[in-house]
Amino acid sequence: MAMRVEKFIIGVDVAKVELVxxxxxxxxxxxLxxxxxxxxxxxxLQPxxxxxxxxxxxxxxxxLVEMAYEKGFAVYVVDGYQLSNYxxxxxxxxxxxxxxxxxxxxFLDREGSLLRPWSPPPAVYSKLQ
Structure with a gap:
């Protein structure tokens, strides 16, 4: 019998000084x-x-997004307007x-199947900045 793999879902509110x-x-x-x-x-510390x-x-x-992605976590970045409407x-x-x-x-738990995981932009974009 196959074991069910549980996925941990974490929401992070970001501010200049603190993450919750x-x-x-x-x-x-x-x-933190x-x-x-x-x-x-x-x-x-995260699974x-x-x-x-x-x-x-x-x-x-x-x-946070870049470091989590590098560690292999699935990362989703949500627009504030979208979250406000939700x-x-x-x-x-x-x-x-x-x-x-x-x-x-x-939001990720309920609507995650409709979201696309974040991935870094191509290197050419950083040259444009």
Whole structure:
């Protein structure tokens, strides 16, 4: 009999200084500084079969997204407008870092089959910048 492989789903609310994560399966929230060393430590604690959903927030989400992708995690970047409409659609009112992290996890859990995982842009794009 085949074993069911559980996928951990984590939503991460991103700000300039802090990241707030919420794991759908364990219902646990965690806060960490938005620095490369802290992100690296946090990613090392996550199971290999983890999918991470992040709201695009200026450039502040890029370190997390790129590092998680390099570690082999499935990463999904969601547009803030799309997330705002999803919140309204499910009757959500709260707008805190913790509630956003939870909403991102829920969004990926419920709508993940419609989303495309993030992948880095071709190198030519970085030359254009």
């Amino acid at each position: 994560s919420y794991c759908e399966e364990t219902a646990q929230q965690h806060s 500084k938005n620095t490369k060393p802290e992100i690296r430590k946090w990613l090392a 290999a079969n983890t999918a991470i959903c992040v709201e695009a927030t200026n450039v502040y989400h890029l370190d 919140r309204k659609g499910i009757g959500g009112r709260a707008k805190t870092d913790a509630s956003d992290a939870c909403l991102l996890a829920r």
